[in-house]
Amino acid sequence: xxxxxxxxxxxxLVRPDGAAIHWExxxxxxxxxxxxxxxxxxxxxxxxxxRRRFDPDRHLIVGIDQRGCGRSTPWAxxxxxxxxxxxxxxxxxxxxxxxxxxxxxxxxxxxASWGSTLALAYALECPxxxxxxxxxxxxxxxxxxxxxxxxxxxxxxxxxHERLMSGVNAGERGIESLARxxxxxxxxxxxxxxxxxEEWETTHVSLDPGFTPGPLFDDDRARENFATLVxxxxxxxxxxxxxxxxxxxVDELADVPAVLIHGRHDVSSPVGTAWRLHxxxxxxxxxxxxxxxxxxxxxxxxxxxxxxxxxPAPE
Numbered sequence: 165x166x167x168x169x170x171x172x173x174x175x176x177l178v179r180p181d182g183a184a185i186h187w188e189x190x191x192x193x194x195x196x197x198x199x200x201x202x203x204x205x206x207x208x209x210x211x212x213x214x215r216r217r218f219d220p221d222r223h224l225i226v227g228i229d230q231r232g233c234g235r236s237t238p239w240a241x242x243x244x245x246x247x248x249x250x251x252x253x254x255x256x257x258x259x260x261x262x263x264x265x266x267x268x269x270x271x272x273x274x275x276a277s278w279g280s281t282l283a284l285a286y287a288l289e290c291p292x293x294x295x296x297x298x299x300x301x302x303x304x305x306x307x308x309x310x311x312x313x314x315x316x317x318x319x320x321x322x323x324x325h326e327r328l329m330s331g332v333n334a335g336e337r338g339i340e341s342l343a344r345x346x347x348x349x350x351x352x353x354x355x356x357x358x359x360x361x362e363e364w365e366t367t368h369v370s371l372d373p374g375f376t377p378g379p380l381f382d383d384d385r386a387r388e389n390f391a392t393l394v395x396x397x398x399x400x401x402x403x404x405x406x407x408x409x410x411x412x413x414v415d416e417l418a419d420v421p422a423v424l425i426h427g428r429h430d431v432s433s434p435v436g437t438a439w440r441l442h443x444x445x446x447x448x449x450x451x452x453x454x455x456x457x458x459x460x461x462x463x464x465x466x467x468x469x470x471x472x473x474x475x476p477a478p479e
Contacts, residue, residue: 165216185258186235190215191225197268198223203277206393208234217468241389252403256286274298281305284410296474297422300467301459302438304410305402313432314339317368324367343399346392361391371431372457414444422448423470425463427456
């Protein structure tokens with residue numbers, strides 16, 4: 165990985181609806197533009213380790229905290245009445261607003277996990293803005309993937325899945341029940357649902373060879389905000405057009421160079437999605453890491469190599 169660096173600029177871009185989107189730039193101000201899209205939904209940029217995947221001497225590195233999380237404001241849990249306006253369409257509009265503000269014509273887009281779904285959706289809607297894609301722990305936001313990670317994988321963890329679904333009403337889709345509880349007027353109901361979701365997240369990733377036991381969050385607000393955004397997006401099939409999943413539209417990206425990187429042991433998001441994308445995408449390359457799950461050090465090294473591989477040859 166490249167050495168750690170700090171941003172040379174950052175700011176908050178206020179959108180027409182009042183949401184303020186945190187952005188930051190690092191690396192070389194005149195380098196090849198590259199955008200990072202974080203996972204979740206709702207994980208945020210965190211401490212900025214993503215910057216190490218880009219060559220700081222040759223990339224202009226752009227990071228965005230997606231609306232409702234990180235250093236973007238307001239947080240989802242502080243604006244529940246307007247949560248329905250937090251959609252993939254709005255995230256794409258936010259990305260475009262940041263691109264235009266920075267004066268970037270085209271950029272390489274790197275997304276991890278949910279960030280790979282968002283990167284694909286963005287490339288489909290704004291093809292002229294994307295030069296290449298590097299996708300790690302690949303997801304496409306399909307209902308089948310969402311139902312697997314929230315329900316199907318319960319065949320491997322029946323005890324934990326039963327606890328997760330203990331509050332589901334008869335005939336109600338599990339993920340929709342969780343999203344409803346995380347918007348309940350009663351703070352105790354929301355807190356309990358957030359804890360249940362965190363337990364489930366740490367359960368279905370536990371077969372990952374690099375798994376470290378322990379809670380995902382030390383902060384109650386961060387835990388609830390993350391759970392609220394994840395279940396909100398998944399309950400709405402990631403706000404992707406019905407009948408027009410990323411997999412069904414991948415032919416529109418046929419000529420966009422891409423590298424897909426995925427762990428063989430990824431139980432949460434099985435490698436089949438990356439495989440199907442690759443098979444339908446002539447300009448893509450697929451790397452399957454046999455010893456890792458949903459992200460890991462070898463996947464990050466391959467991600468860095470793929471990103472650097474799209475740099476122009478030195479003169």
